[in-house]
Amino acid sequence: xxxxxxxxxxxxxxxxxxxxxxxxxxxxxxxxxxxxxxxxxxxxxxxxxxxxxxxxxxxxxxxxxxxxxxxxxxxxxxxxxxxxxxxxxxxxxxxxxxxxxxxxxxxxxxxxxxxxxxxxxxxxxxxxxxxxxxxxxxxxxxxxxxxxxxxxxxxxxxxxxxxxxxxxxxxxxxxxxxxxxxxxxxxxxxxxxxxxxxxxxxxxxxxxxxxxxxxxxxxxxxxxxxxxxxxxxxxxxxxxxxxxxxxxxxxxxxxxxxxxxxxxxxxxxxxxxxxxxxxxxxxxxxxxxxxxxxxxxxxxxxxxxxxxxxxxxxx
Ligand code: GFB
Numbered sequence: 001x002x003x004x005x006x007x008x009x010x011x012x013x014x015x016x017x018x019x020x021x022x023x024x025x026x027x028x029x030x031x032x033x034x035x036x037x038x039x040x041x042x043x044x045x046x047x048x049x050x051x052x053x054x055x056x057x058x059x060x061x062x063x064x065x066x067x068x069x070x071x072x073x074x075x076x077x078x079x080x081x082x083x084x085x086x087x088x089x090x091x092x093x094x095x096x097x098x099x100x101x102x103x104x105x106x107x108x109x110x111x112x113x114x115x116x117x118x119x120x121x122x123x124x125x126x127x128x129x130x131x132x133x134x135x136x137x138x139x140x141x142x143x144x145x146x147x148x149x150x151x152x153x154x155x156x157x158x159x160x161x162x163x164x165x166x167x168x169x170x171x172x173x174x175x176x177x178x179x180x181x182x183x184x185x186x187x188x189x190x191x192x193x194x195x196x197x198x199x200x201x202x203x204x205x206x207x208x209x210x211x212x213x214x215x216x217x218x219x220x221x222x223x224x225x226x227x228x229x230x231x232x233x234x235x236x237x238x239x240x241x242x243x244x245x246x247x248x249x250x251x252x253x254x255x256x257x258x259x260x261x262x263x264x265x266x267x268x269x270x271x272x273x274x275x276x277x278x279x280x281x282x283x284x285x286x287x288x289x290x291x292x293x294x295x296x297x298x299x300x301x302x303x304x305x306x307x308x309x310x311x312x313x314x315x
Contacts, residue, residue: 014066086142171217
């Protein structure tokens with residue numbers, strides 16, 4: 001069943017985040033009535049507040065991009081917040097969506113849901129076939145629960161709820177705070193600082209050998225809208241590019257983009273995390289979607305956004 005977004009009340013839950021803000025950009029011009037709720041309006045970790053707000057606004061289509069997120073350090077040091085907030089958000093929104101008869105809902109997981117040593121590239125059916133990566137297992141458990149909620153509500157109640165598993169994301173609107181961020185915004189901020197101060201080296205966490213796949217968030221938003229329109233099914237769908245790089249290669253590319261000519265030093269006291277997590281995107285490609293923004297081009301755009309927003313990022 002193909003869903004038409006035009007004329008629909010479409011709620012982007014988490015519209016201020018990296019993914020939510022990209023979804024808002026992507027959905028402009030689709031002819032839908034966009035609904036958003038700030039944290040001050042509704043705390044999505046509260047079932048009563050979530051049901052009340054959704055009951056008042058009656059979304060017909062929901063993108064669940066609201067989540068407590070962060071990089072390897074934030075995941076490793078705030079496990080209770082990651083598991084509690086994300087379980088509550090998924091449970092509250094998905095249950096209320098069923099009760100209120102939402103026509104279609106898309107839930108976003110994360111590539112860390114897969115076993116630490118999953119076969120590469122990772123197919124969708126690798127889910128729950130092995131142990132999780134310890135640095136993000138609490139986040140992963142909450143995201144697995146969100147996916148399973150969609151499947152369960154589809155099976156028992158016939159709800160058209162689907163889920164997508166994006167690979168590591170980056171782009172405008174990212175979090176550049178070094179204690180919370182993922183690797184790309186962290187490296188952009190560090191290299192920029194080094195160029196500005198004339199430092200001769202930049203510290204990169206871990207060994208530089210882990211491999212990661214990176215998707216520009218505007219590509220992700222496009223894929224999510226595509227899946228919302230064209231996909232219905234029990235299984236989650238991987239969203240990525242199908243190619244990866246080592247953290248060292250990534251650091252060299254970010255250095256080139258930012259114009260840093262000094263030395264890279266690797267801080268072995270920081271965790272590497274999963275050795276590799278490259279998604280198998282055959283199913284998404286077969287449905288008819290492919291990414292557009294290459295890594296270096298995406299990094300350039302993200303660095304331009306960072307420079308244009310330096311004042312607000314400092315504030
Ligand atoms: O992006 P990142 O924090 O998350 O780290 P994960 C990726 C790799 O980059 C790790 C290395 O091997 C880091 O050690 N790295 C190098 C750095 N320098 C830095 C730096 O300055 N900052 C950061 N943050 N990393 C996350 C999960 O795992 O992936 C989340 O923790 C989520 O749950 C997300 O799933 C997509 O890729 O390791």
